Amino acid sequence: MLCDGDGPHMHHSPILGSVPEHSPLRKPVFYGRRKGRVLPKTLYQHTLDRLKNLDVNKWRGQWPKELWLEIGFGSGEHLNQWLVQHPQRSIIGVEAFINGVIHCVQGMPESFEERCAIFSDPVQELWPSLSPSCLDGVILFFPDPWRKRRHAGRRMVQPTFLDLCAHYVKPGGVLHFASDHPGLIEHTLGILHQHPHWQYIDGARTTDSAHWPQWPAHWPSSRYRDKAVAQHIPCAFSIWQLQPI
Numbered sequence: 687m688l689c690d691g692d693g694p695h696m697h698h699s700p701i702l703g704s705v706p707e708h709s710p711l712r713k714p715v716f717y718g719r720r721k722g723r724v725l726p727k728t729l730y731q732h733t734l735d736r737l738k739n740l741d742v743n744k745w746r747g748q749w750p751k752e753l754w755l756e757i758g759f760g761s762g763e764h765l766n767q768w769l770v771q772h773p774q775r776s777i778i779g780v781e782a783f784i785n786g787v788i789h790c791v792q793g794m795p796e797s798f799e800e801r802c803a804i805f806s807d808p809v810q811e812l813w814p815s816l817s818p819s820c821l822d823g824v825i826l827f828f829p830d831p832w833r834k835r836r837h838a839g840r841r842m843v844q845p846t847f848l849d850l851c852a853h854y855v856k857p858g859g860v861l862h863f864a865s866d867h868p869g870l871i872e873h874t875l876g877i878l879h880q881h882p883h884w885q886y887i888d889g890a891r892t893t894d895s896a897h898w899p900q901w902p903a904h905w906p907s908s909r910y911r912d913k914a915v916a917q918h919i920p921c922a923f924s925i926w927q928l929q930p931i
């Protein structure tokens with residue numbers, strides 16, 4: 687649901703129904719901006735209408751054959767280009783920043799709606815709508831870096847996040863991660879290397895940028911990658927595969 691709120695966003699998941707009120711599981715799940723500059727009402731209404739065709743529940747019980755998930759797609763430049771490049775694949779795009787969602791939908795031809803679902807709330811609220819092993823891959827490009835050490839717990843990749851990905855990805859499926867922020871890369875690769883079910887396949891294995899391969903030529907770029915390239919900041923991409931559990 688598009689929502690008007692800003693600031694910390696609490697879990698509404700039914701699976702937390704039995705979690706005690708003061709449990710850390712009840713902490714906010716989203717810390718970024720939900721809304722930017724005010725948008726014209728007609729544009730907003732038009733997007734709401736199109737979002738009805740993009741509701742993830744349209745696939746409940748019969749998931750597309752090759753289904754991917756992009757978390758935090760920003761304004762959707764990568765997602766829309768990905769749909770062009772992969773006419774046989776489908777994707778669920780998740781983005782909690784409403785202006786980004788609107789930009790993405792604006793840039794999407796209506797003919798792509800059949801292969802796309804958009805979830806416009808924090809990804810933590812999407813999981814209960816999915817079925818185990820329904821995904822072929824997860825794309826996590828340039829997640830918010832949360833630069834301060836005391837904010838490291840807000841970073842997307844945590845052991846429990848990787849457990850959830852492992853639950854909803856098929857064995858043999860993949861996780862594509864990219865970032866240009868050294869602290870976040872170190873944090874993320876460290877947690878991935880320690881996870882029992884995700885195995886390194888390709889791309890950046892360590893934080894040493896001298897050994898990072900070039901961005902794969904067939905991968906679309908993203909807005910944050912373009913920004914980093916323009917400033918000559920090295921970007922890491924890293925591919926991990928889910929081992930049979």
Ligand SMILES: C[S@@+](CC[C@H](N)C(=O)[O-])C[C@H]1O[C@@H](n2cnc3c(N)ncnc32)[C@H](O)[C@@H]1O
Pocket residue numbers: 715716717718719757758759760761780781782783786807808809810827828829830831908909910911
């Ligand atoms: C730094 S931007 C990167 C955008 C895009 N992936 C790119 O590479 O250009 C990170 C995005 O993740 C979104 N985001 C952060 N936490 C999220 C969450 N819990 N659920 C969904 N989106 C989230 C933010 O709103 C923001 O648009």
